[in-house]
Amino acid sequence: MWNTCPGLFKSVFRDNQVFHVEHETHFAQKSEPLTGMCIAFEVRIALCCEWLWNPPTIKMGRVIAVANQKGGVGKTTTAINLAASFAAAEVNTLLIDCDPQSNASSGLGFVKDPERVSTYHLLMGAAEADEALQTTELEQLWLIPSHKNLIGANLELVEAERREFRLRDALAAVRERFQFVVLDCPPALDLLTLNALVAADTVLIPMQGEYFALEGISELLDTIERIRAGLNPELAIEGVVLTMFDDRTNLAQQVMGELKKFFGEKLCATCVPRNIRLAEAPSHGKAALVYDPRSKGAESYIRLAKEIIGHYGPAELGVQAPGEQPAAEMDKSA
Ligand SMILES: Nc1ncnc2c1ncn2[C@@H]1O[C@H](COP(=O)(O)OP(=O)(O)OP(=O)(O)O)[C@@H](O)[C@H]1O
Numbered sequence: 001m002w003n004t005c006p007g008l009f010k011s012v013f014r015d016n017q018v019f020h021v022e023h024e025t026h027f028a029q030k031s032e033p034l035t036g037m038c039i040a041f042e043v044r045i046a047l048c049c050e051w052l053w054n055p056p057t058i059k060m061g062r063v064i065a066v067a068n069q070k071g072g073v074g075k076t077t078t079a080i081n082l083a084a085s086f087a088a089a090e091v092n093t094l095l096i097d098c099d100p101q102s103n104a105s106s107g108l109g110f111v112k113d114p115e116r117v118s119t120y121h122l123l124m125g126a127a128e129a130d131e132a133l134q135t136t137e138l139e140q141l142w143l144i145p146s147h148k149n150l151i152g153a154n155l156e157l158v159e160a161e162r163r164e165f166r167l168r169d170a171l172a173a174v175r176e177r178f179q180f181v182v183l184d185c186p187p188a189l190d191l192l193t194l195n196a197l198v199a200a201d202t203v204l205i206p207m208q209g210e211y212f213a214l215e216g217i218s219e220l221l222d223t224i225e226r227i228r229a230g231l232n233p234e235l236a237i238e239g240v241v242l243t244m245f246d247d248r249t250n251l252a253q254q255v256m257g258e259l260k261k262f263f264g265e266k267l268c269a270t271c272v273p274r275n276i277r278l279a280e281a282p283s284h285g286k287a288a289l290v291y292d293p294r295s296k297g298a299e300s301y302i303r304l305a306k307e308i309i310g311h312y313g314p315a316e317l318g319v320q321a322p323g324e325q326p327a328a329e330m331d332k333s334a
């Protein structure tokens with residue numbers, strides 16, 4: 001656990017298959033086929049140093065909604081790989097699939113199962129978040145999966161009490177166990193996205209580096225403003241991240257320039273390149289850093305995780321004090 005280091009880093013995989021590396025050795029092994037994980041170790045070392053200077057306090061995890069009503073811009077790819085990168089940096093992370101398409105669930109190898117407790121049950125008040133937690137291949141990553149029945153929640157909740165607060169209320173019971181909770185939103189500004197934005201502390205907006213990148217963004221920003229004005233005054237923008245970026249084209253450079261003018265400091269320094277490994281990994285049910293840790297795609301998401309972790313101090317992230325039971329030790333059968 002990075003919160004009990006320096007000195008010991010254990011494998012980030014449940015079955016100890018690949019990345020069992022002592023931190024003393026990793027800098028000497030930069031050329032080994034573990035470049036992506038080396039970056040993750042650097043994140044951990046930076047966090048350990050900060051932890052030593054800033055005594056930790058227990059706070060609730062940061063909830064980041066990955067949202068953009070535009071389809072196919074890389075929300076799910078970002079949600080899966082950002083969450084996996086947080087977990088690889090030994091930060092307890094929960095990924096919640098809030099999309100009836102269930103791509104975040106299948107992308108982590110969860111086959112469709114209507115009987116499994118899912119986001120639908122949380123929103124309908126039919127189950128507690130605790131019952132919905134699924135362990136994953138990464139030791140510090142949990143998933144609350146989705147199923148296509150979630151589409152019904154949009155209609156079934158219309159008349160319900162506190163319909164916009166369902167996810168926020170459900171999350172309250174488990175939130176403090178995680179440093180980050182990542183919400184993968186559907187491509188719509190519907191009640192599901194509204195629930196995610198009300199439950200969230202911040203929104204991360206993936207945008208494709210293309211000519212129509214800014215199309216529809218004012219609608220999303222208006223929605224965020226309206227939520228701030230009423231349902232969730234604390235909601236902030238975590239950042240805007242360029243996805244499927246190809247820096248060799250003039251168009252991509254121009255789009256980046258436009259986005260920089262529009263979003264200023266909110267445009268993440270990390271751009272995610274177009275990378276075939278990112279597209280292949282979900283069909284193997286794996287995050288890119290498990291499927292191919294050396295790929296440019298996996299590395300870029302590890303950098304993005306590092307950038308976002310850098311927005312917060314360890315104290316803000318609710319680092320557990322020594323002796324506290326870490327979420328990694330939670331009931332594995334959850
Ligand atoms: N950086 C990338 N490089 C290559 N392919 C990518 C990249 N990011 C995403 N893709 C691919 O683009 C497609 C759309 O990505 P993704 O599913 O993440 O978008 P989305 O915004 O979640 O879509 P939806 O709006 O339908 O939920 C997928 O096939 C995915 O594998």
Ligand SMILES: [Mg+2]
Binds near residue numbers: 075076077099185186
């Ligand atoms: Mg998606």
